[in-house]
Amino acid sequence: MTKVHERFLKYVAFDTESDPESETCPSTEKQLNLANYLIAEMKAIGIEGVELDENGYVYGYISGNAPGPKLAFIAHMDTSPDMSGADVKAKIVEKYDGGEIVLNESLQIKMSPKEFEHLEHYIGNDLIVTDGTTLLGADNKAGIAEILTMAEYLITHPDIKHSEIKIAFTPDEEVGRGANLFNLEKLNADFGYTVDGGELGEVEYENFNAATAKIKIHGTNIHPGSAKGKMKNAILIGMELHAMLPTFDNPAYTEAYEGFNHLNDINGSVELTSMLYIIRDHDMTKFEAKKKIFKEIETFLNAKYGNGTVEIEIVDSYYNMKEKILPYFHLIENAIQAMENLEIKPIVVPVRGGTDGARLSYMGLPCPNVCTGGHNFHGKFEYIPVQSMEKTVDILVEIVKLYVGK
Template identity: 45%
Template sequence: MSSLVDRFIRYVKINTQSAEGQNCVPSTPCQHDLAKVLGEELRGLGLSDVTVTENAYVCATLPANCEGAPAIGFCAHIDTALEVTGKNVKPRLVENYDGGDVVLNAAENVVLSPKVFPELNDHKGETLIVTDGTTLLGADDKAGVAEIMTAVEYMTRHPEFKHGKIVVCFCPDEEIGHGAKLWDLDRYGADFAYTVDGGGTGTFSYETFNAAQAHVKIKGVAVHPGTAKNKMINAAMVAVEFAASLPPAETPPHTELYEGYYHMTGITGGVEEAEMTYIIRDHDTATFEARKEHFRLLVRQLNERWGRELAELEMHDQYYNMAVPLQKRMDIVNTALKAYEMAGVTPKIIAARGGTDGSQLSFRGLLTPNLFIGGYNCHGKYEYAVVGSMEKCVKVILNIVQLYAEGKQVK
């Protein structure tokens, strides 16, 4: 088994699922378990200034072995998504995939099928890493972690490979919007960076959504239903009324590419009170601001219809489209695309319908587009990783480093 696959399998067996609604970083103590492992591995590889912080950030530096090259950062996140459990992950290899159905769990009739996931047709003859049908896999983003670690190992084992200063950072809580906020950019200085947190083979993103989160709280009036006429205000029903006022075509199941959306991520409540949580997304800055204003308008109109302040809105921005600052340094993008071609990978430039740690980092001054990881169907029990794609990602990382070390970056 290759060191890349071995690492990945070890990492995904460590539960690092983050959690919403916590007032601490990391949001779950289990994220420290992987952080400590990574810190020890980086020390074992001989990197300098290795730190594992109380917030489960893992940072380290590989000093340059040549002059004139920029300092490049590589970043991935250690937490996994919330939709499906990340406990007791049991990965297995499907070697020489034959193009048919892969039974993940016969007892629960969980089948990974190309009829449902046609991307599988692109991987006949390759080795897949799949789940047992009861958990997610954790390729998002432990594939990225393993790929960065493997690239760093290569550089330490091959002193003839020329590179500038390499900065590594693994972050907690990306899946709940915290991510790289506490990365100490002054201590671990890089001229620019790449997140390794994308999707399938060849995908590359330097555009993301602009993002906001909104909480709508409804205060109702509870009265015995037998004497409720002209008195009761059912907060749950008012919440349903508000949800119905949003354009149904502007929700995730009806949008793609550059189309933004409103997405209810949770709703709770009863007669006395109810609460809804939404995320608001759009690539275009002006349209993003208009969406937020439309949301405020709907809240005002709801209160006007009822003649009282039933609805209370709390809304805050989460991240912004990193394409805006990246326009200043397109060599960071173009050199990565050249690195893809050198690795035999056809680039597929996509506007990410989400955010990455690069969104935060780019607006903090560290320009950071996003490389692919070779993972598919992330956040669910049908998640799988393609070993060949993961290996190509490692080559892309090394190619980027090599191009800049040799002064062959693409303007």
């Protein structure tokens, strides 16, 4: 059997960064390179019905050998556009000693438990890290590796009783479109789990309500020598707009159930400035209030600088899956029981982000989220312990066992 971390290291070699500006699906053609690799691997493992559809979604299944609901395990192939996922140079820090990790000596990029306290939990573990110039891609290639390692284990151990297991890998989750063209009829599952969480033991059935605010500010560029009474500086209006938002509704000041407005991108000139915010809150009332503030600011600035100066388009991305999971709370109870059976401490936390599972839950497939074992996603300090990946595979196998005869 292929070891889970060996699979993972092969997958991170594929650049699968998605593109929020693209209107195609997948949003980047390069995601299909990994998809085709996975298709070949899945067939070699013995997974049945393996298919890559016209939109870049990968499907397959394992026939059951016992009665029970059809369980789906889902992960996404793309990586975040927040940082490059090209030419990832992953390396393993064997038997981590608890000290500072030098990711890149020439650039003096280091990772320390002084900044990332959770490193102290993994003394003696083997940590997969970056070279400090890219993200790693554990979000969510670790989930893919764990699902396929589980699949190979079940296929090579026919004595393990399980119902029919469905597998799906999606494109474009990181740009909020991972479930847009997901074919639930083709998947044909009763329940699902996304394997897209963080540290070992995480179980998540609450996530942010999410929206994107796309802002365009139209200015008037005049030579500064003769600009009095004529220039309208779109950059400065953008700065004014940002200053009007609540200061502490910012991810740098929030945790747990606290929401935020996050300025994710700004690009501008005096003539035209574009801004992109993501708006997040677990509470729907607070979520709607955050969106309302943006529209009130738009009205105020247009009254001040002239109609059409500020254009704000707000598009909802996904909603909190809690209300869709509560009627099927056995999904959470069984995930917790699986961890307890393996003497892994369950950590039930809200997702401070999104997941395909939220969209899929609203589409009719109740689909909470379980851990991958990774930390510090979307950046150069991303890492994942090999041992956490191995234990996540054990969790998935144990979940499968718990549904036999249910």
